[in-house]
Amino acid sequence: MNFPQTRMRRLRRTEAMRSLVRETHLRPEALIYPLFICPGEGVRKPINSMPGVFNLSVDEALKEAEQCAALGIGGLLLFGLPESKDEQGSGAWAEDGIVQKAVRAIKQNRKLDSLVTMVDVCLCEYTSHGHCGIVARDGDHYSIENDSSVTLLAKTAASLAKAGADVIAPSDMMDGRIGAIREALDQVGHQDTPILSYASKFASAFYGPFREAVDSAPQFGDRRSYQMDGANLREAMREIDQDIAEGADMVIMKPAMPYLDVIREARNRYDVPMGAYQVSGEYSMLHAAFERGWLEPERTMMESLLGIRRAGADFIVTYFAQKAARALA
Template sequence: MNFPVTRMRRLRRTEALRSLVRETRLHPGALIYPLFICPGEGVRREISSMPGVFNVSVDEALKEAEACAALGLGGLLLFGLPAEKDEQGTGAWAEDGIVQTALRALKANRRLDSLVTIADVCLCEYTSHGHCGVVARDGEHYSIENDSSVALIAKAAASLAVAGADIVAPSDMMDGRVEAIRAALDAAGKQDTPVMSYASKFASAFYGPFREAADSTPQFGDRRSYQMDGANVREAMREIDQDVAEGADMLLMKPAMPYLDVIRAARERYDLPLGAYQVSGEYSMLQAAFARGWLERERAMMESLLGIRRAGADFIVTYFAQDAGRVLG
């Protein structure tokens, strides 16, 4: 039937009607809040390119976590800023590493039992050169060694699981890392710890502010030889196929907004729990627009998250998690 018998606006007339027929919904439990853990005590240092986001010491991280739990958020994604770095990133698997220490503190606080703790697994925050793996040099040329890097990444994942991570999330984009991590977890008695793979992580300009937050800017070159080319959707599906075959339990797409089509393609193809990371550049550009009065803060924030959810993400890693949780609560 056509107009005037069919009037599409009938179900938009009131907020109650709009809510009744709403197809896609956000809820706090689907939001994951990233935390950047640094050494010290009482440290809460704002990241200049990410207003409202801080490097925090473990004691301050506990306060942030309690706020997240009170809002009903789903969990935390933990990144570490070690006191010292080296060529191989040994701080990534140290028993007293910064994230390992934070995990033990978080798990000791029973008020935080509702939060899932997700440990990012990568070497870039821990290496002196800022790359996500072992660097091989040949004169002025360099390359990132895949297999030796995978061995260290698996070692870091097992260490984080033993320290208390509910989920380990490899973000390095080395080939074969999921299979190696699964084997390392099983060998460490952590057969029940899920692997959430950053299955299609694209080499993106939208990571810029994160590199300030995590102090992980490469000291030479870039990451395009291991992170994905942003032009390739079919290759992204092959990457996910490989990670699923190796035992990934969950998938995480990164970035989100510039790659909504990839999220949708993955959602239509895979049945695994699927998340998306609204990365630092997405957050920072919205914050810049808010500061200038160009966008309405709450509406734009919620619309950006709704778009990611509508594309197919079951959960969203976002720096807006606390703000959005307050709106949704």
Template sequence: MLFPATRMRRLRRSTAMRSLVRETHLRPSQLIYPLFICPGEGVRKPIGSMPGVFNLSIDEALKEAAECVELGIGGLLLFGLPESKDETGSGAYADDGIVQQALRAFKANRALDPLVLIADVCLCEYTSHGHCGVLVHERGEVHVHNDQSLPLLARAAASLAAAGADIVAPSDMMDGRVAAMREALDVAGHHDTPIMSYAAKFASAFYGPFREAADSTPQEGDRRGYQMDSANGREAMREIEGDIAEGADMLLMKPAGPYLDIIRAARDRFDLPMGAYQVSGEYSMLHAAFERGWLDRDRAMLESLLGIRRAGADFIVTYFAKDAARLLG
């Protein structure tokens, strides 16, 4: 029916009316807060390019976790900054690795039980060269060796599960990593530990601030040889299909805002629980606009998150998690 019989504004007249007919909802329990864990005690080191985000020692991270529980946030995604690095990223799979230590401390505090603890599985934070796998020199070229990296990534996943990770989340983009991790987890008795695969992780300029936070900038070359080309949507679907076939239980799309079409396409095609990572560059870009008064902070923050949910993400990894939860609460 046409105007004036059909008036779309009828259902927008009041706050209560808009709430009643709202199609997409954003709740604190759908938010995951990333934490960067570093050695030491009482450490709360600001990350210059990410206002309000810090490198945290375990005691300080425990305080952040307790605040997240109070706010009703769904979980934490843990990254580690080791005391030392080497060619093979051994800190990623060491029993006394920094994230393993943090997981044990979190699990010992029963007040933190409402949080789902997700451990990122990658080598880039732990390798001296900053790449996500084993670096080799062949035929005068330097590249990351896929198959030599798989056993180390699988070992890291099993180590993190043993330390208490509720979910392991491979972000390395090596082919076959999900199958290798599933086998390692099952052999170690961690049959019930889910794998949340960064199934479609694009080589993106929006990761810049994260590399300061995690001290993981490649010393040579870049990651375009294993992370996805940002132009390829169909390839993303193939990546997801492959990870599901290998045993992925959940999916994570990264970045979020510039790739809403990928999130929507994946949601329409796959039934697995799926999240999206609003990455450091998205966060820092918005903060730069907030600081200049160009955008309304609260409205723009929530709108950016709601857009990711509307595209199809069941949950969102975001550095805005605490601020958004305060508003939503």
């Protein structure tokens, strides 16, 4: 029917009406809050490029986690800053590693039972060179070894599962790592621990502030030989196909905002639970505009998250999680 019989504004007249017919909803339980865990006690070190985000000692991280639980947030995603680094990133799988300690502390706190504890599995935070795998050098040339790196990633995943992690989330983008991690988890009796694969993680400029947060910038070269080319959508679908075939229970897209088309295409193709990571650069970019008065903070924050949900993400990893949960209360 045509105007004036059809008037689309009829269903927009009041907030109650708009709420009634709203197609996409945000829920606190669909938000995941990242935490950067560092050594020490009573440490709450601001990350300069990420306003309101901190490197936290385990005791301080527990306080943040309790706030998340009280707000109804769905879960946490843990990253570690080890006391020392080496060529292989051995701190990633150490029994007394920083994330292993944090996981055990979280699981001992009954106030946090409502939170799903996810752990990032990668070597970049733990290696002295900042790459996500083992470096092979030939004179002035270098490459990132795939298969030897996968062996260490699987070892890390098993260590974190033993510590009590609810979800293993590998973000390295090495070929074959999902199958190897699934096998490693099964061998140590954690066949029920799910894998959330960063199945299409792009080599992005939007990761800049994160690298300050975990001191993981590559000391030479870049990560384009293993993270995806931002121009490739079809390749992203092949990556997801492979990871699901190898045993991934869920997948996540990273970054979110520049790759909403990837989220939508994946949602149309796959029935597995799917998340998106609103990465550090997205968060910091918005905060820079907030600080200058160029954008309305709460409205812009919620709109950015709603767009990711509308594209097809079931859950969102975001540094806005606590603020968004408060706004939704």
